[in-house]
Amino acid sequence: MKILVTGGLGYIGSHTVVELLNNNHSVVIVDNLINSKIEVLDNLKIITKKEIDFYQIDILNFIELEKIFKKYKFDAIIHFAGLKAVGESCDKPLLYYENNVSGSINLYNLAIKHNVKNIVFSSSATVYGDDFKVPFKEEYGLGTCTNPYGETKKINEIILTDLSKTDKDLSVVLLRYFNPVGASKTQLLGENPNGIPNNLVPYIAKVAIKELPYLNVYGNDYNTPDGTAIRDYIHIIDLAKGHLKAVEYAVKNKGIEVINLGTGKGTSVLEMVKAYEKASNIKIDYKIQPRRKGDIETCFADTAKAKKLLNFETEYDIEEMCLDSYNYMIKNIK
Ligand code: NAD
Numbered sequence: 001m002k003i004l005v006t007g008g009l010g011y012i013g014s015h016t017v018v019e020l021l022n023n024n025h026s027v028v029i030v031d032n033l034i035n036s037k038i039e040v041l042d043n044l045k046i047i048t049k050k051e052i053d054f055y056q057i058d059i060l061n062f063i064e065l066e067k068i069f070k071k072y073k074f075d076a077i078i079h080f081a082g083l084k085a086v087g088e089s090c091d092k093p094l095l096y097y098e099n100n101v102s103g104s105i106n107l108y109n110l111a112i113k114h115n116v117k118n119i120v121f122s123s124s125a126t127v128y129g130d131d132f133k134v135p136f137k138e139e140y141g142l143g144t145c146t147n148p149y150g151e152t153k154k155i156n157e158i159i160l161t162d163l164s165k166t167d168k169d170l171s172v173v174l175l176r177y178f179n180p181v182g183a184s185k186t187q188l189l190g191e192n193p194n195g196i197p198n199n200l201v202p203y204i205a206k207v208a209i210k211e212l213p214y215l216n217v218y219g220n221d222y223n224t225p226d227g228t229a230i231r232d233y234i235h236i237i238d239l240a241k242g243h244l245k246a247v248e249y250a251v252k253n254k255g256i257e258v259i260n261l262g263t264g265k266g267t268s269v270l271e272m273v274k275a276y277e278k279a280s281n282i283k284i285d286y287k288i289q290p291r292r293k294g295d296i297e298t299c300f301a302d303t304a305k306a307k308k309l310l311n312f313e314t315e316y317d318i319e320e321m322c323l324d325s326y327n328y329m330i331k332n333i334k
């Protein structure tokens with residue numbers, strides 16, 4: 001298949017491109033590099049030994065984006081392009097609605113105009129909000145989000161659901177990711193955000209390489225076994241493989257499906273700290289801080305639907321996630 005991958009140089013997109021190319025699909029990447037580097041493209045070529053068509057285009061630019069749709073006949077689109085910093089979205093809601101909603105609407109308009117019938121969208125477990133009991137099941141639908149970022153994911157889900165009602169030939173998979181961590185085994189792709197990371201594992205990684213002095217653990221008074229919050233961490237390679245299965249499912253099945261991509265296992269913040277210490281053999285200092293605003297207590301996936309529809313099961317455990325994260329950080333210390 002020929003697949004348009006928006007945001008394909010980002011963290012999840014780049015790992016997915018590897019899986020797509022290794023399974024004999026061809027990809028065209030569109031990315032404006034707002035949160036990625038062009039070196040990722042070189043690394044993708046090194047890893048896969050394949051040519052990749054890349055265009056530095058903002059999906060908000062309808063005219064430039066349409067040139068791509070005129071140049072290629074796509075079988076499917078995997079839509080990763082979006083801004084993802086929860087805190088920033090609270091400070092700059094319009095930026096998030098414009099980029100993540102208006103940009104997506106451009107893309108969906110072009111998909112319809114150019115007859116691309118298969119779309120896989122990057123949604124998030126954040127759309128469940130704090131409304132439901134774990135494990136989160138797809139049938140629960142949309143909960144209450146505490147931030148504009150989450151709202152943009154919900155709006156995209158609603159738009160694609162409505163669109164699928166208007167065109168019976170359309171096939172949409174809404175993938176609700178839990179918490180992706182880790183890196184490619186090649187150590188050429190991974191996550192190393194500039195500045196102070198918002199997310200747990202990138203932060204621990206920077207403590208491990210002594211770029212930051214200690215981890216702030218946000219809250220140890222949750223109703224969990226060790227008092228710290230619980231998440232469903234999924235290895236980025238497993239997540240990328242889930243996209244391969246989802247896009248292959250989309251071309252064979254019409255209609256819309258919401259599918260969780262997680263492991264179904266919950267891990268607390270302190271368990272993750274211990275796993276990282278074991279994998280890296282480095283002590284991770286931490287200080288307990290008050291809860292972080294907007295955080296929920298416990299979040300993990302019901303994985304039955306992913307297993308049933310996609311035959312998707314995860315392979316890697318948290319120690320391997322930590323080991324791959326650490327190896328990537330060591331290799332990429334500047
Ligand atoms: P990322 O920031 O690494 O990748 C997103 C890519 O999209 C970047 O390369 C960025 O440059 C590009 N991009 C952003 N806006 C664009 C625009 N207007 N035009 C063209 N390119 C644009 O993020 P990621 O972690 O790889 O996430 C990919 C998708 O998955 C995002 O939509 C994100 O919201 C979603 N998601 C991520 C997580 C997570 O924890 N990483 C969890 C749930 C959902």
Ligand code: UFG
Nearest residue numbers: 124125126178179198199200203216217218229269292295
């Ligand atoms: N945490 C800390 N210290 C830190 C960073 C995080 O204690 O320095 C804690 C948080 O309070 C939370 C847990 O670690 O309890 C996980 O936090 P992350 O920021 O790593 O992840 P979140 O679950 O808050 O959110 C992530 C993405 C969202 C996505 C969601 C999907 O940031 O975009 O996963 O479940 F929507």
